[in-house]
Amino acid sequence: MDAAMHRYLPWVVALAFFMQTLDTTILNTALPGMARDLGENPLRMQSAVVAYLLTVALLIPASGWLADRLGTRSVFLWAIGLFSFGSLLCAISPSLQILVLARVLQGMGGALLVPVGRLVVLRAFPKDEFLKVMTFITLPGLVGPLLGPTLGGVLTQYASWHWIFLINLPVGLVGVLACRRYMPQLKGAGRQRFDWSGYVLFSLGLMLLSLALQGFGEHVVSMAICLVMLVAGVVCMMTYWLHATRTEAPLFSPALFAVPTFRIGLLGNVFARLGSGATPFLTPLFLQVGLGFSPSEAGLSMIPSVLGAMFTKTLAIRLIRWSGYRRVLIVNTLLLGVLIASFSLIPRDVGHVWLVIHLGVFGMVNSMQFTAMNTLTLGDLDERTASGGNSLLAVVMQLSMSLGVATSSAFLLLFSEGVARTDGAAMVPAFHATYLALGVMAGMAAFIFHQLRVDEGAKKETAESRMSES
Structure with a gap:
């Protein structure tokens, strides 16, 4: 690898991380505006979110094999191309059905961007540089959720929702040009048969x-x-x-489930994320449909949650080492359930200061939950099981968020039956009941984490380098 490639490769991968994380958050604040233009009920727009998340979950297991077989540069180029072309089709979609199909195509590209980017960094840089490079390329991944809701709201209100997809095109073009110049064409050493x-x-x-x-x-x-x-x-x-x-x-070895922390962490991920994974979808809807916020106000209101999440990441590992996984996850999971349920206490005339505090605290607790669950799940895997375990965790994370969105939408439709969807005041009780149901579901994951050893993870090194981003 030449000097220019060594210098600029992390920037190429960082750009891909940014594209993928921005797209997962920018859509949520635009959904009510998109529903009006497409002639749909805003409470039924979740299929546009679920289609993307489910496609990503289904294709992640094949990403490593494709990169080994076809080469990292080839797969990365195809990923950016599919993602960009899918974005264009999303922007010109005349109906929800066409939009869902376009989101599937976009998800095919998104599923390959992050895993292949992480793989090429792992292979292109020596072990002593890997953590430093991974830290650098994941920083834009934290900026994406910070900008996404606000940018989606501003573009929807002052331009058109179509621009939340069109802005991917120039970014994708830069990514293709940079990939052709700075991405190495690395292939797997062996021809391992794919299951x-x-x-x-x-x-x-x-x-x-x-x-x-x-x-x-x-x-x-x-x-x-x-x-x-x-x-x-x-x-x-x-x-x-x-x-x-x-x-x-x-594809995924049964030996993974012989590791107690992996088994408990994976199961806990499923149930905890059913509640917490739904909030990025549900809250912008609540703010706009229920509380009457404009798209830009709803987007700006989501910033405290992301800032709280970024702040907590610096404290999570130290707290786990001091208290251990069992105490942290039981207490934090119950607190997460209570905080999700407490959205049911937010009145229609809520003050902005109270909303900022509420979302900021929720972001902190939610981030602590993801960090603790992910390091617990991967921390005890060895070299033989690490790759498969990391892939399965990534699939479960995407799938749980997809199911969380679908579940929250189902609850919302159930509790709003017979209510005029255009009447924001009448919709508020339906949102409150949905948050209560999601909070109970998320809090019940504490029973799963109760199965951990009392001293699990306390006062010992945790696998920070394996930590998956939530």
């Missing part, structure tokens, strides 16, 4: 389960079809498990 049978079973199971749960909430398909998809999804997942126990190199 296609396991991948199809696992992906099909996830997709069927997600669509079934979304169908139950939206009532867009019959109950019988939802039940068939639910049963088929469970069958696919059970078949995958049987397949994995008899395959030499399965």
Whole structure:
């Protein structure tokens, strides 16, 4: 690797991290405006969010194999190209159905950007430089959620929601040019066989389960079809498990679940993120539809949550070393559930100071939860299981956020039945009830973390370098 490539490669990967994290947050504040233009109910716009998150979850397991097979530069170029082309199609979508299809294409690119970027840094830099480079490239990933809600609200209010997708095009063009010049074409040393049978079973199971749960909430398909998809999804997942126990190199090894901290951390991630993962989608809706905020006001109101999250990341590891994972996760999970439920106390005439404090504290607790769960889940994996465990955690994170969005939307539709969706004051109780339900779901994950050893993680090194970004 020449000197220029060594110098500028982290910037290329950082740009990809920024594109991906910006896109996951910029859409939420624009959903009510998009719904008006597309002639849709704003409470049913979650499919545009779920389509992206679910696509990313389904393609993450194949990202490493594709990079090994085709080369990091080739896959990275395709990822930026798909992401940018999908953004263009999103901007010109005339209906929600077309928008969802465009978001799937965009998600195909987004699923490859971050994993392949992390992989090329791992292979291109020596071990003593890896943590420093990873810290540098993840910083833009923290800026994306900070700018996303505000930028989405401002563009929607003062220009058009189409621009939240069109701004990806010049960034994507710069990324393609920089990738061609500074991204090395690295391939895997061996030709490891990819577990296609396991991948199809696992992906099909996830997709069927997600669509079934979304169908139950939206009532867009019959109950019988939802039940068939639910049963088929469970069958696919059970078949995958049987397949994995008899395959030499399965997609995700059953040996992962022999590690207690991985097993508990992964299960806790699923339930905790059902509540906390829904809030970036639900809160901008609440602020605009329920409280009557403008898109730009709703976007600006989300900044304290991100700032609180960034502040807590500097304290999380020290607190875990002092108290241990069990105490931190039990207390923090219960506190997270209470804070989500406490959104039900926010009145329609809430003052901005109270809202800033509430969102800031929520951001701090939410960030502590993600940091503790992710380091717990990956901390005890060895070299043999680290890669598969990291990929499975990434899939679960995306899937849980997808299910959280679908669940919150289902609750909101249920509690607002018979209410005029244009009547903000009448919608507030439905939002309050939804937050209460999500808070209870998130808080129940504390029972899972109660299974940890009392001294788990206390006064010992934790795997900061393996920590996945929430």
